[in-house]
């Protein structure tokens with residue numbers, strides 16, 4: 513650190529230069545991220561609550577109220593009643609907290625999850641000294657229910673099921689998994705991506721995946737993905753609020769007697785941003801956003817198919833992976849044209865996430881280039 517501070521103008525110039533080197537959602541070129549341009553009102557809300565700290569809720573009664581209200585809105589959306597929960601920094605923290613609670617409540621150590629679960633589950637299991645029992649998926653890349661049934665036993669603390677897998681946007685058969693877990697193990701649903709998509713699909717043909725399923729103990733969904741909020745904003749909801757006691761730690765010098773969150777000082781700007789997005793959009797607003805993402809996804813799939821490029825599975829959500837000859841070289845060729853896509857590992861494919869910052873025009877232009885670069889290869 514320099515002895516003397518730099519003039520604000522100079523610092524601002526440095527910041528602008530750094531920001532110019534970043535990619536921006538507004539340019540409509542990013543198909544490789546599950547985040548998006550936050551709603552303008554969410555940005556404003558974020559800026560208003562920068563100094564609040566929900567780690568010390570007694571000082572921030574207004575922010576605390578926003579958090580409670582946000583959880584109430586989500587409980588209703590996800591068909592829960594009197595759910596416990598709080599805002600977390602992301603599904604990684606949500607998954608860690610849920611498994612921490614499951615471990616301490618059951619005093620067991622095994623976590624059963626399909627290969628298709630997000631890598632944050634591995635982090636959680638490692639941190640918590642638990643054991644991951646990995647099960648296969650079916651040919652649609654959904655967790656294999658029979659395999660889960662064979663693995664759930666006296667050592668199982670929790671099963672993790674996914675509503676919107678990272679690579680393909682698939683939904684595990686959560687209703688059937690719920691039947692298996694009832695009174696036997698915790699069932700934690702990772703709806704990081706699907707939580708803000710599935711409730712708003714026009715023709716949902718996925719079986720129940722939220723608190724309608726009696727076996728579901730907890731669920732995480734990210735407002736900083738399809739929730740249109742700022743980063744970091746995610747929500748952990750728990751059917752039995754009393755389970756939080758199992759991870760409570762006394763916080764003597766704070767305004768709350770106990771803390772049940774992994775984090776101490778807690779981001780509150782994301783809480784306000786999530787609240788603002790949900791209040792401003794309402795169900796109809798999210799429905800419109802999801803419908804547009806799905807239209808653009810279908811456009812890309814249709815164009816690709818016309819050129820003989822098939823999706824790995826028919827997409828349920830705005831995540832789709834394409835079978836192309838050479839995944840890396842296709843990704844590189846698209847990159848050279850300014851398109852940022854990612855790849856999936858299981859199976860190897862070109863992964864495309866069609867977020868709200870993608871317009872109909874950029875979806876079409878992307879599909880055109882995808883076809884062009886694939887035909888060259």
Ligand code: 0PR
Nearest residue numbers: 544545546547602603604605630632678702704
């Ligand atoms: N669960 C699922 C199903 C996820 O897809 C993700 C993240 C997580 C948990 C972890 O969420 P947090 O990262 O919020 O803690 N999925 C994306 C991924 O890892 C996240 C992402 C977002 C990646 C934006 C890149 C990016 O630009 O691929």
